[in-house]
Amino acid sequence: MIISVGKIIAGAIDEASSDLRKLSLVIHDNPELALEEKAACQLLVDYLENSGFEVQRNVAGLSTAFVSTYVSSAGAHGLNIGFCSEYDALPGIGHGCGHNLIAISGVAMFLAITRVMDKCRIPGTVKLYGTPAEEAIGGKITMLDHGVFDGTDLLMMLHPTAGYSGAWHSQCCLSMKIEYFGKASHAAMAPWDGINAGTAANIAMLTMGALREQLKPDWRTHGIITNGGQAANVIPEYSCIEYTIRTSWASELDILRERTLRVFEAAALATGCTHKVTEEFAYLDNQDNPVLGQLYEEIMESEYHLPPERGVGGSTDFGNLSQKFISLHGMFDLAGTRVPNHTVEFTKEARSAEAHRRTTFAAKTAARVVARCLVDEGFWKQVKRAHEERQQNSGDHK
Numbered sequence: 001m002i003i004s005v006g007k008i009i010a011g012a013i014d015e016a017s018s019d020l021r022k023l024s025l026v027i028h029d030n031p032e033l034a035l036e037e038k039a040a041c042q043l044l045v046d047y048l049e050n051s052g053f054e055v056q057r058n059v060a061g062l063s064t065a066f067v068s069t070y071v072s073s074a075g076a077h078g079l080n081i082g083f084c085s086e087y088d089a090l091p092g093i094g095h096g097c098g099h100n101l102i103a104i105s106g107v108a109m110f111l112a113i114t115r116v117m118d119k120c121r122i123p124g125t126v127k128l129y130g131t132p133a134e135e136a137i138g139g140k141i142t143m144l145d146h147g148v149f150d151g152t153d154l155l156m157m158l159h160p161t162a163g164y165s166g167a168w169h170s171q172c173c174l175s176m177k178i179e180y181f182g183k184a185s186h187a188a189m190a191p192w193d194g195i196n197a198g199t200a201a202n203i204a205m206l207t208m209g210a211l212r213e214q215l216k217p218d219w220r221t222h223g224i225i226t227n228g229g230q231a232a233n234v235i236p237e238y239s240c241i242e243y244t245i246r247t248s249w250a251s252e253l254d255i256l257r258e259r260t261l262r263v264f265e266a267a268a269l270a271t272g273c274t275h276k277v278t279e280e281f282a283y284l285d286n287q288d289n290p291v292l293g294q295l296y297e298e299i300m301e302s303e304y305h306l307p308p309e310r311g312v313g314g315s316t317d318f319g320n321l322s323q324k325f326i327s328l329h330g331m332f333d334l335a336g337t338r339v340p341n342h343t344v345e346f347t348k349e350a351r352s353a354e355a356h357r358r359t360t361f362a363a364k365t366a367a368r369v370v371a372r373c374l375v376d377e378g379f380w381k382q383v384k385r386a387h388e389e390r391q392q393n394s395g396d397h398k
């Protein structure tokens with residue numbers, strides 16, 4: 001059974017491969033930032049509609065989000081499987097995270113599993129979620145809050161990086177904007193009349209640096225001053241910094257958040273400024289499923305003859321989905337060149353033929369993992385048990 005299913009999966013993805021390559025290159029060559037991915041969204045929606053699938057647009061109030069839904073010809077009374085596509089780029093370096101490849105990997109897995117359900121007469125529902133703004137505000141979190149993923153039994157997505165893994169425990173991540181409000185004054189004639197918002201930003205940056213001494217090794221804090229004043233001869237009346245904090249577990253993020261907020265408040269107090277903190281949605285850690293992850297890694301290893309690499313660092317809005325749903329965030333090796341994500345070199349590799357070949361292989365691999373869940377009840381039970389265990393243990397990390 002599993003061998004013929006494997007052939008159906010490979011056939012569906014190979015058949016679509018040249019079309020997927022074209023989609024990937026157009027998205028890559030026209031990088032669009034978070035929430036501005038209009039052309040990429042349109043391209044994917046057109047492709048799905050031309051392939052005969054229904055697509056719902058403007059999902060969760062996001063103009064560049066979509067959901068395509070397929071109901072098996074054998075009926076809907078089976079598993080509800082979801083795949084995620086991302087397609088946002090990074091400022092300055094374009095597709096330096098390879099989201100053009102993530103976009104087509106989602107489509108590839110969707111096509112493969114709809115074909116499997118159809119040919120093998122397996123009941124169920126398959127959805128492809130077009131999830132914008134992963135690099136900025138976390139479109140998946142907004143979609144989750146709007147109930148877009150309700151009823152999902154299993155969610156999958158793939159991401160290119162250096163090395164492959166079925167067990168990426170990503171970091172929780174919270175980004176904040178901190179504004180200081182002071183009083184402008186001539187910096188030479190009457191500096192004593194001013195309240196220096198630029199100094200507040202500096203104190204905040206330095207104190208965050210000092211705080212690092214007492215952070216756990218796997219925690220991260222990093223930030224920039226985006227506005228430190230307008231002119232050297234004016235005491236700045238306004239300053240702004242952007243800061244991100246990361247921890248391995250959600251319970252730790254609350255602790256680090258409290259300490260960080262105290263630092264920002266202290267800088268205001270020290271300078272006499274007032275301040276305002278605007279927090280983004282928190283990205284939670286990715287709760288990998290060891291049963292799904294192991295099968296994914298076994299198939300990947302049979303191709304690459306290299307062990308998996310479970311690196312640390314980095315965050316994804318898929319983490320919030322993984323806290324709720326059984327899921328796999330599979331990592332695959334971009335092109336065998338080991339360039340890191342978020343670099344111009346990664347951008348270049350993300351349009352290579354080798355990256356495309358590896359993307360389609362990873363999609364076939366992940367689709368085979370999904371197919372196993374569909375046809376092997378014992379395996380699916382193990383997957384569910386592993387998810388429950390993970391959920392029970394995730395709160396023990398203070």
Ligand SMILES: [Zn+2]
Nearest residue numbers: 097135341342
């Ligand atoms: Zn990224």
Ligand SMILES: [Zn+2]
Nearest residue numbers: 097099134159
């Ligand atoms: Zn990414």
